[in-house]
Amino acid sequence: MNQNTSEKFAYDAIVVGSGISGGWAAKELCEKGLKVLMLDRGRNIEHISDYKTALLAPWDFPHRGEVPMEEMKEYPIHERTGFTITESTKDFFVKDVEYPYVEDKRFDWIRSWQVGGKSLTWGRLSLRLGDHDFEANVKEGIGIDWPIRYKDISPWYDYVEKFAGICGTRDGLPHLPDGIYQPPFPLTCLEEHLKESVKANFSDRHIIHARQAHLTMPTAEQLELGRGTCQSRDMCMRGCPFGAYFSTQSATLPAAKRTGNLTLRPHSIVNSITYNDKLGKATGVRVIDQNTKEVLEFKAKIIFLNASTLGTTHILLNSTSNRFPNGLGNDNGVLGHYLMDHHFSAGARGTFDGFQDKYTFGRRPNGFYVPRFRNIGKDKRDYLRGFGYEGTSGRGRNEEVEGFGISLKEKSSQIGPWSTDMMGFAETLPEFKNHVSLTNEVKDQWGQPVLKMSAEFGENERKMRIDMKNDAAEMLEKAGFKDIEAYDDEKGFGLCIHEMGTARMGNSPKDSILNKHNQIWGAKNVFVTDGACMTSSSCANPSITYMALTARAAAFAVEELKKQNL
Ligand SMILES: Cc1cc2nc3c(=O)[nH]c(=O)nc-3n(C[C@H](O)[C@H](O)[C@H](O)COP(=O)(O)OP(=O)(O)OC[C@H]3O[C@@H](n4cnc5c(N)ncnc54)[C@H](O)[C@@H]3O)c2cc1C
Numbered sequence: 001m002n003q004n005t006s007e008k009f010a011y012d013a014i015v016v017g018s019g020i021s022g023g024w025a026a027k028e029l030c031e032k033g034l035k036v037l038m039l040d041r042g043r044n045i046e047h048i049s050d051y052k053t054a055l056l057a058p059w060d061f062p063h064r065g066e067v068p069m070e071e072m073k074e075y076p077i078h079e080r081t082g083f084t085i086t087e088s089t090k091d092f093f094v095k096d097v098e099y100p101y102v103e104d105k106r107f108d109w110i111r112s113w114q115v116g117g118k119s120l121t122w123g124r125l126s127l128r129l130g131d132h133d134f135e136a137n138v139k140e141g142i143g144i145d146w147p148i149r150y151k152d153i154s155p156w157y158d159y160v161e162k163f164a165g166i167c168g169t170r171d172g173l174p175h176l177p178d179g180i181y182q183p184p185f186p187l188t189c190l191e192e193h194l195k196e197s198v199k200a201n202f203s204d205r206h207i208i209h210a211r212q213a214h215l216t217m218p219t220a221e222q223l224e225l226g227r228g229t230c231q232s233r234d235m236c237m238r239g240c241p242f243g244a245y246f247s248t249q250s251a252t253l254p255a256a257k258r259t260g261n262l263t264l265r266p267h268s269i270v271n272s273i274t275y276n277d278k279l280g281k282a283t284g285v286r287v288i289d290q291n292t293k294e295v296l297e298f299k300a301k302i303i304f305l306n307a308s309t310l311g312t313t314h315i316l317l318n319s320t321s322n323r324f325p326n327g328l329g330n331d332n333g334v335l336g337h338y339l340m341d342h343h344f345s346a347g348a349r350g351t352f353d354g355f356q357d358k359y360t361f362g363r364r365p366n367g368f369y370v371p372r373f374r375n376i377g378k379d380k381r382d383y384l385r386g387f388g389y390e391g392t393s394g395r396g397r398n399e400e401v402e403g404f405g406i407s408l409k410e411k412s413s414q415i416g417p418w419s420t421d422m423m424g425f426a427e428t429l430p431e432f433k434n435h436v437s438l439t440n441e442v443k444d445q446w447g448q449p450v451l452k453m454s455a456e457f458g459e460n461e462r463k464m465r466i467d468m469k470n471d472a473a474e475m476l477e478k479a480g481f482k483d484i485e486a487y488d489d490e491k492g493f494g495l496c497i498h499e500m501g502t503a504r505m506g507n508s509p510k511d512s513i514l515n516k517h518n519q520i521w522g523a524k525n526v527f528v529t530d531g532a533c534m535t536s537s538s539c540a541n542p543s544i545t546y547m548a549l550t551a552r553a554a555a556f557a558v559e560e561l562k563k564q565n566l
């Protein structure tokens with residue numbers, strides 16, 4: 001293979017990955033005057049013009065939205081999970097058959113490998129972690145302590161929320177810190193009813209507006225970047241032509257580009273980080289061009305790894321040198337370990353007889369949220385940590401119809417009852433045995449070893465799921481719902497798509513990979529600010545935390561560069 005190491009490929013900073021966290025790294029570093037190269041392994045996706053399905057109606061799709069069975073064979077992981085890609089969204093997810101990995105234990109790895117990463121396909125719920133999250137490990141003797149507390153990250157949450165644009169309400173709950181919000185989408189009449197009932201019956205439980213990365217009252221800066229108010233179309237996963245939800249394409253990429261400091265290179269698979277033993281620091285990255293398979297080397301003073309949790313750890317494990325024979329920064333053997341995901345899909349659903357004269361307005365792209373209440377304050381369960389619920393409500397078609405012909409058509413075009421679904425999203429404990437490693441059992445198309453996954457949920461998660469199901473049913477019962485179905489539809493590890501850990505932050509190089517500034521202990525010019533850095537998982541959806549940690553680490557990195565410490 002050709003290897004081109006020309007100095008013309010030299011930058012101040014390299015950002016690996018252009019998803020949620022990489023977009024932030026590029027924006028922050030460019031705005032601070034650094035010449036930045038952002039590399040992404042996937043193809044480019046242009047804002048608006050590449051959202052090919054965004055304005056299509058159901059009848060515009062050849063298969064009315066369903067991916068044909070023959071084509072689904074290229075997506076066996078999606079197929080087996082029932083996490084259904086549709087004709088409108090499939091192009092934003094990789095074909096599983098083209099990107100193999102090995103499953104020591106079942107692991108559902110859902111990947112959006114393109115410029116923008118999963119910022120195009122995410123669900124946008126944006127919740128802060130609080131001190132009960134940062135302190136849980138040390139208080140309970142689980143894993144290791146986080147090297148930061150809420151006060152360290154709180155100003156950075158403010159900073160990223162203002163720019164990203166999160167709608168929601170400030171609810172004054174100590175265990176779900178409030179942020180900076182644009183006005184929320186209204187709750188439906190049924191959700192208002194449920195909220196009142198929960199308030200009357202449970203002093204520790206609350207129904208709040210989902211805090212989500214949608215613009216409902218754009219700021220001058222957001223308008224200037226070409227972003228507009230959310231139109232309540234609920235077709236977000238196709239890409240938003242209004243730039244109304246936060247994505248790399250709508251927000252961080254245009255902000256980085258307008259500085260004139262950004263070079264974006266798609267189709268660039270970062271294979272490894274190059275490390276100079278004598279200097280004791282990284283010198284750049286080795287890249288395989290996705291199309292030509294040419295090997296290139298790019299150099300920079302600092303490197304931000306934002307290839308998503310497992311993408312980043314894959315690169316680190318593959319970055320071996322005399323100094324680091326087991327992967328960059330892996331002096332202690334914890335790289336790849338303490339893999340976490342949220343566990344979900346346990347809760348309850350039910351129907352409601354009232355509000356027959358009412359309907360929903362528009363297609364609100366979110367719903368309500370029930371913040372964690374288990375193991376908070378005096379509540380003590382036979383498991384650790386807890387869960388929150390994501391909920392929606394609405395009225396569908398009348399499905400309870402029989403017959404055929406005109407009468408069937410008439411009956412089924414009548415509106416059905418109100419219904420709701422509350423699904424728990426829950427914390428998973430960090431455990432050494434849950435890990436990924438590199439294997440040569442299979443190689444990818446570019447000759448690289450692939451990841452082997454070995455993770456499973458444990459006893460703590462299983463006990464928690466009983467409450468996830470029963471607590472939801474209890475709230476619905478008290479509010480007068482009927483046909484209540486409490487469910488526990490356990491999903492595979494990975495399917496919550498909140499992979500975290502494997503290169504955790506900590507207070508000591510003895511048992512962590514990163515310090516409190518997200519710097520690799522043994523390679524201080526390399527920063528990991530995606531989910532790989534997480535020391536515990538909280539039950540809060542994680543991406544806003546990656547954004548805040550990235551902005552914080554970028555500010556630190558630039559100061560350290562100025563001081564010539566890197
Ligand atoms: C359907 C869905 C719903 C979700 N809902 C929520 C939610 O409501 N709230 C929430 O907080 N999170 C949610 N998430 C998770 C969220 O999308 C991720 O946490 C977030 O995108 C992670 O950001 P990241 O920057 O680490 O990675 P990504 O956004 O995945 O970006 C990683 C990028 O790195 C690139 N890359 C990977 N490997 C390499 C390599 N070797 N070389 C070069 N480039 C590479 C990829 O192509 C990709 O562009 C959801 C995800 C999905 C798919």
Ligand code: SF4
Pocket residue numbers: 214229230231232233234235236237239240241242243244245365
């Ligand atoms: S619902 Fe809002 S954010 Fe989603 S695609 Fe429509 S306008 Fe964009």
